[in-house]
Amino acid sequence: MLHKLPKVGQAIALSIAAFGLSASVQAKTELTMYYPVAVGGSLTKVVDNMIEGFEKQNPDIDVNAIYAGNYNDARVKALAALNSGKPAQLSVMFSIDVHELMDQDAIVPFDELTKTAEERQWLNSFYPTLMQNGKAKGKTWGIPFQRSTIVMYYNKDAFRAAGLNPEKPPKSWDELVAAGKKLTLRNGDGKVQQWGTMIPSTGYPYWMFGALTKQNGEVLMNQDGTETYFNKPAVVEALGFWKDLGSKHQIMPQGTIEWGTLRQNFLEGKTAMMWHSTGNLTTVKKNAKFDFGVAMLPAQKEFGSPTGGGNFYIFKKSSAEEKAAALKLVRYMTAPQQAAAWSKATGYMAVSEEAYQTDELNRYVKSFPAAAVARDQLQHATAELSTHQAGRVRKLLDDAIQSVLTGEKEADQALSKAQQQADRILRRYR
Amino acid sequence: MSPNRHLHAWLLLLPAMAMLAAFTHIPAISTLLHSFFESPIAGKTGSFVGLDNFEFALEDDIFWQVLWNNFWYAVVTVPTSIVLALVMAIWVNSQMSGRAIVRLAYFTPTVLPMIAVANIWLFFYTPEIGLINNLLEKLGFEGQNWLGDPDLALPSLMVMTIWKEAGFFMIFYLAALQSLDQSLYEAAAVENSSRWQTFRRITWPLLMPTTLFILINALINAFKLVDHLFILTKGGPNNASNLLLYYIYENAFSFFDTAYAATLTTILLIILALLAWVQFGVLDKKVHYR
Numbered sequence: 001m002l003h004k005l006p007k008v009g010q011a012i013a014l015s016i017a018a019f020g021l022s023a024s025v026q027a028k029t030e031l032t033m034y035y036p037v038a039v040g041g042s043l044t045k046v047v048d049n050m051i052e053g054f055e056k057q058n059p060d061i062d063v064n065a066i067y068a069g070n071y072n073d074a075r076v077k078a079l080a081a082l083n084s085g086k087p088a089q090l091s092v093m094f095s096i097d098v099h100e101l102m103d104q105d106a107i108v109p110f111d112e113l114t115k116t117a118e119e120r121q122w123l124n125s126f127y128p129t130l131m132q133n134g135k136a137k138g139k140t141w142g143i144p145f146q147r148s149t150i151v152m153y154y155n156k157d158a159f160r161a162a163g164l165n166p167e168k169p170p171k172s173w174d175e176l177v178a179a180g181k182k183l184t185l186r187n188g189d190g191k192v193q194q195w196g197t198m199i200p201s202t203g204y205p206y207w208m209f210g211a212l213t214k215q216n217g218e219v220l221m222n223q224d225g226t227e228t229y230f231n232k233p234a235v236v237e238a239l240g241f242w243k244d245l246g247s248k249h250q251i252m253p254q255g256t257i258e259w260g261t262l263r264q265n266f267l268e269g270k271t272a273m274m275w276h277s278t279g280n281l282t283t284v285k286k287n288a289k290f291d292f293g294v295a296m297l298p299a300q301k302e303f304g305s306p307t308g309g310g311n312f313y314i315f316k317k318s319s320a321e322e323k324a325a326a327l328k329l330v331r332y333m334t335a336p337q338q339a340a341a342w343s344k345a346t347g348y349m350a351v352s353e354e355a356y357q358t359d360e361l362n363r364y365v366k367s368f369p370a371a372a373v374a375r376d377q378l379q380h381a382t383a384e385l386s387t388h389q390a391g392r393v394r395k396l397l398d399d400a401i402q403s404v405l406t407g408e409k410e411a412d413q414a415l416s417k418a419q420q421q422a423d424r425i426l427r428r429y430r
Numbered sequence: 431m432s433p434n435r436h437l438h439a440w441l442l443l444l445p446a447m448a449m450l451a452a453f454t455h456i457p458a459i460s461t462l463l464h465s466f467f468e469s470p471i472a473g474k475t476g477s478f479v480g481l482d483n484f485e486f487a488l489e490d491d492i493f494w495q496v497l498w499n500n501f502w503y504a505v506v507t508v509p510t511s512i513v514l515a516l517v518m519a520i521w522v523n524s525q526m527s528g529r530a531i532v533r534l535a536y537f538t539p540t541v542l543p544m545i546a547v548a549n550i551w552l553f554f555y556t557p558e559i560g561l562i563n564n565l566l567e568k569l570g571f572e573g574q575n576w577l578g579d580p581d582l583a584l585p586s587l588m589v590m591t592i593w594k595e596a597g598f599f600m601i602f603y604l605a606a607l608q609s610l611d612q613s614l615y616e617a618a619a620v621e622n623s624s625r626w627q628t629f630r631r632i633t634w635p636l637l638m639p640t641t642l643f644i645l646i647n648a649l650i651n652a653f654k655l656v657d658h659l660f661i662l663t664k665g666g667p668n669n670a671s672n673l674l675l676y677y678i679y680e681n682a683f684s685f686f687d688t689a690y691a692a693t694l695t696t697i698l699l700i701i702l703a704l705l706a707w708v709q710f711g712v713l714d715k716k717v718h719y720r
Binding site: 191265406 | 492552553556557558559560567573575577578579580661663664666667668669670680683684685686687
């Protein structure tokens with residue numbers, strides 16, 4: 001009878017039969033996972049491939065991986081699903097959402113899920129700096145997955161043209177300014193043809209600022225996310241320096257610089273250096289028509305960059321089997337082999353030392369040293385700004401930064417006000 | 431009417447009423463109720479706080495700034511796009527060759543999705559590689575950091591909005607123009623009336639119902655169309671281009687302050703209701719319907 005049905009009908013009939021069979025043979029554990037993509041490139045395909053590999057290894061687990069937009073969208077969707085009664089069991093979300101997710105009572109610490117000694121050991125296998133944003137109240141709530149730092153991309157051809165050594169990118173703020181002055185090219189009427197450097201100030205200004213403050217020897221908040229240090233002298237000084245790059249040294253455009261178009265600016269040679277996420281590395285590599293290099297961000301008192309990106313979280317509202325399956329999935333996705341393949345495909349850094357020791361990544365890093373810069377910078381890295389009521393506190397800082405860069409306010413005035421407002425918000429969590 | 435017919439009428443109305451109630455009226459009422467409570471934390475409902483949320487709004491600098499921004503946004507974009515729409519409609523209504531193509535060209539911005547359009551305009555506005563600055567510099571003018579300068583960010587958004595809206599309103603004017611009674615124009619020609627007089631005394635009054643309709647739509651759009659903000663400025667720099675609805679979104683989904691978002695939504699609803707009342711209650715009486 002089947003051959004009389006049209007092909008589509010046959011396929012449907014078969015799959016219904018197959019579904020009925022598999023359902024009757026074994027009850028599969030079904031997992032729903034949300035994940036965001038914040039940088040360009042076809043990362044969804046990479047994730048789908050990884051999930052497929054996991055399902056092959058674990059035929060009793062069915063994973064439904066849903067691409068959920070940017071970090072903000074992913075959080076909104078996961079939390080909405082949680083409230084609607086058809087929740088996801090795990091999700092990749094912004095590493096800095098941790099305090100908020102805890103306040104919402106949405107997630108469980110991994111310490112409660114890892115039982116065997118082997119699992120405990122796995123929990124300790126990641127780079128400690130990458131764990132900072134996942135830890136609070138002495139427990140681990142997030143496992144690093146798509147993690148990045150800020151690095152400095154620079155145009156080696158432009159360095160050569162300006163008489164600079166392309167293998168010696170600026171290592172300090174002073175060197176950055178000096179090189180920037182040589183790299184800023186103006187035509188006869190004084191119009192800039194090529195800027196020295198660009199640091200993006202829309203989208204994630206607080207993140208870039210975290211790098212500048214760390215370089216100036218200060219951090220933006222405490223580990224528990226209950227206090228911010230926006231008005232400390234070193235922080236104010238760092239913002240002053242950021243503004244000076246545009247207004248005093250004139251090696252960067254004034255006003256805010258758009259996050260979304262910066263990569264294109266760099267690829268078209270409009271800026272000789274840019275600060276951007278390592279998550280862009282593979283795309284820049286594919287599209288740059290010139291010789292480019294990647295370097296650690298320059299230092300003032302020390303080197304420094306915040307980490308960034310997404311962690312795995314497991315939701316509280318799920319059964320014990322689902323939690324166990326979710327843990328299995330997280331372990332698979334962060335295992336050295338997978339982490340290595342992920343890092344190679346995206347430019348995000350591999351999350352553990354072991355991943356860099358795999359053949360695949362080891363060889364890749366040797367042939368393309370830029371891929372190791374993020375890892376080497378990790379020892380100087382700090383946590384990304386993350387507090388209770390993170391969205392609101394972040395916006396306070398973002399607004400303060402933008403008001404200074406656009407010349408509306410002075411650094412100390414803007415940051416004192418942001419600190420005062422942040423204090424008011426965070427008081428009840430102390 | 432027999433009771434049977436009443437029942438009939440109610441049954442016919444029921445689907446529409448059910449949809450309206452489920453997606454408009456019940457959410458509006460629950461928004462109003464939410465605005466009197468604290469934000470729920472960890473699934474527990476917050477306690478009743480009366481008008482606290484509204485008091486907070488009054489003290490919130492950003493709220494006043496976005497309200498002010500939204501006021502300017504409406505004041506500039508609404509009349510400009512209406513005038514442009516009218517001019518374009520009159521032009522493409524005249525007898526000329528290739529007018530189908532011109533009509534299509536004017537209507538294209540309306541067809542494109544706002545997010546796609548914003549992504550294109552992002553690259554128009556971007557300073558070093560953008561179309562606008564490159565053109566300006568070719569003509570010998572100084573390029574600007576359109577979206578990165580607090581004085582220019584909102585006006586830049588306005589320009590894009592006008593470009594997007596005018597074509598849409600043109601269609602309404604065009605339809606209205608084509609339904610006008612030609613004998614009036616013949617009479618005007620006999621009376622030797624000037625073109626301006628003809629427009630002022632015949633076209634404009636007869637188009638008033640259309641203008642009112644467009645005005646209402648344009649004003650509502652000025653408050654409810656914020657898709658482009660997500661791509662272009664995210665309300666920045668420092669809230670210079672932030673609009674009320676986008677601020678509501680930020681509060682609800684970035685800050686998880688649902689109570690304050692509900693409060694701001696209530697305020698937005700009140701503003702829109704007032705505008706609608708002015709338009710229907712006051713202007714409508716002055717409009718000439720045939």
